[in-house]
Amino acid sequence: MNHPQITPANDSPATHPPETPSPETAPPKKSSLANGFLFNFVIPIALLVGAGLLVVMLGTVEPANRPAMDTTRDGRLKALAPVRVERLQSLQQTGQPLRLQVDGTVVPYREANVAAEVAGRIVYKADECEAGTYVKAGQLLMKIDATDYELDVDRLTRRKEQDYQAIREADQEMTNAKRSIDVAKQDVALQQKEVDRQKAMPAGYASRAEIDQANRGLLAAKQQLVNYENQLDLLAQKRIRLEASQRLADTELRGAQTNLARTEIRAPIEGVIVSEEADLNTFVARGATLVVIDDTSKVDVSSSLRMDQLYWVLNQRRESVDTASRNYDLPETSAIIEYEMSGRDNIIYRWNGKLLSYNGIGLDPVTRTVPVRVVVDNPQQLVDENGDPVSRTGAPALVRGMYVRVKLLIEPSSSLVVIPAKALQPGNRVFQFLPDPSVLETPDTVSPASADQEEQVIAPAPKSDADETSAMVLDAFDPSKWEAGKVVVRTSVVPIDSLMIESSSADGDETIAERTSAFEGANRLWVCEVQDPSLAGGAFVVVSPLGGIDDGSMPVRADRSGLTGDDDAMMNQPKNQPTVAAHSAGGEGA
Structure with a gap:
């Protein structure tokens, strides 16, 4: 049985207000729709239109046409990689010995410990008997009660x-x-x-x-x-x-x-008192040390040589006089002792010395070097860089404790070569330049038709102002200043020691020189041992940067300013001539 629904009077639509929708079900606002349309459509279209206008305004870039290939001899010469070379000279031409540089320390030639030979009380002590005083041989220092x-x-x-x-x-x-x-x-x-x-x-x-x-x-x-x-x-x-x-x-x-x-204590040698151990009215026993005196007539320099340096000292033209002790003796070698004054740059004092013998026998167990003994016969006579005596007042004398440089003047019996440092390449290699005009020859495999086709492909376009300026620079190329050739790699170049280039001071004093460091400047040279006989005096080496060559050869053009010299002597030189030490001056930059 269906009962009719009875709607209350107070629930009619006319009597209730409309319900408020929730945030999840609320419709989007008009402002949100407008923002979405702006960022999703209007701005991207505007950016595209702006980019297109910018392209139209800037225009297009046409690729530059290559200049026509110059197939003439001068054009092929200009196409080669440029290098700068220097000529090597033999040691006999330079007249310079091999200079091995080592460090050393000045030690006393002799040290006299003056002791009391009789016992007694000291009743007299001279005023000169003080540490640091210079005394002469036979000078009275003390007296013992007699x-x-x-x-x-x-x-x-x-x-x-x-x-x-x-x-x-x-x-x-x-x-x-x-x-x-x-x-x-x-x-x-x-x-x-x-x-x-x-x-x-x-x-x-x-x-x-x-x-x-x-x-x-x-x-x-x-x-x-x-x-x-x-x-x-x-x-x-x-x-x-x-x-x-x-x-x-x-x-x-x-x-x-x-x-x-013996009650009178006198100086046994001429020198400087290092220390004095007794005073006046002191009783001294027999054998007690009274005074220590350093001999200043000569000076010893204690130094050490590496085994490779010792090899060059032994491998000289001179031989030991005593054949029985040849294996335990060193040949007498001239040396120059240099002392650089601390706090005064480029002030150097020099003395003549001689390498006489080993300082003992055997190698030092710590440094694995060979101790040697260098003697300076006249520590008060200064010399110049060539060993010639010079006079200078107020110069210091060699005394114990000075750190000095010892330059051994070696006359090697084997062959050496002096190479500019700029010519040495990593891996003990050298790039040698060989003049060879055949590198400019045209290959016979190129046909005239292909050459004409290539010329049509690279036909030049109308030149701009920049192209005309570049052409003027290229037209300045002078073929007479360049020599065609090839570069070959020479290996087994062993550097021995660097050379020092010294210049006299402005005041004309030869005892003080401004020294160029062996690791700086354009005149840095290395004395090297070369196994390849083709790299001898008169050969040309590349001193400018050159890449792209590891083995074999490479065609290049060399600046003729580095090829000047006695060309006849170079051309007439035997191929198997032994290498000798050379001295090469730094060339101009190419």
Whole structure:
């Protein structure tokens, strides 16, 4: 049974207001629609239109046409890579030795430790006996109390006089004994005559008793003679003993006089006092050190050589004089000692020196180098960079503790070459330039039709102002300033040492020079050992940057300014000529 629905009166649509929609179901606002349309359609279209207008305004860029290929000889020469070269010279042409540079420390040539040779109290000390004072050989420094030693000299002098008097007495006794011997001999002769007379008488004239009496007298005379001779022999032995005693006394006297002289302490050598250990009224024992003096007549420089540097010292033209010690001796090598004054740049003092010998034997266990000894005979005479003496007042002398540079002037017997540092390439390589005009020859494989087609392809377009300026620069190329050739790679170049380029000071003083560092400047050179005989004096090496070549050869053009020199000597040089040391000056930049 269906019951009709009864709607309340208060629930009619007329009596209730409309419901408010929720935020999730609310319709979008008009402002949101407008913003979406602006960012999604209007702005992108405006950017595209602006970009198109910008392209139209700037226009299009046409690719530049390549200039026509110049197939002439000068054009092919201009197309080659440019290089700058330098010529090498032999050591015989430069007249310079190989200079090996090592560091060293100045040490005393001799150090005299003056000790007390006698004991006693110091009663005198000279004013010059102070540390740092220069003293001469034989100069009196100290005196020790000599009273006891003077008494010893007097006592031994008196003893020597006594021995002398005893010898005189022995001589007198010997003289008396000789006289007695002469008398005894005469007595023996008389007694012998008496015996002979008794025996010569006829029988019965002399009794037996008389004959025996004469014989006893002869025996007594002989006995007296023997006694005198024995006494003379004893006196001779006594004199020998007295002479020995006199010599002993004389020896003791000289010892006493020596001890007396040793009470005066004098400088044994000429030099500077390093330290003094005793003062006035101090009792010193025998052997106690009083003064330490450094010999300044000569100076030693202690240095060390690497094994590769030692090889060049041993491999010289000179040989050791003593053939027996050749393996344990070094050839005498000239050297220049340089000292750079601290705090004053480019002020260098030099002295002549000589490498004489090893400083001991064997290698240093820490540095694995060979200690050597360099001697400076005259540490007060300054020289220039060539070793010639110069005069300069106020210059320092070589003293212990100075850190110096030692330049060994080597005369190697093997072949070397001096190469500019700019020519050395990584991996101990050198680019050698060989003049070769054949690199400009045109290949025969190019046909005229292909050449005409290539010319049509690269036909030039109308030139702009920039093209005309570039053409003017290219037209400035001068073929007479360039030489065609090829570059080949030379390996096994072993640098030994760098060369130093020095210039005299502005005031003309040759003892002070402005030194260019071996690692700076255009004149930096390296002395190298080269195994390839083609890289010798007269060869050309590339000193400008060059890339794209590892092995083989590369066609290039070289600036003729670096090819100047004795061309005939280079062309006539044998191919297998041994390499020698060279000195090359830095060239102009290409």
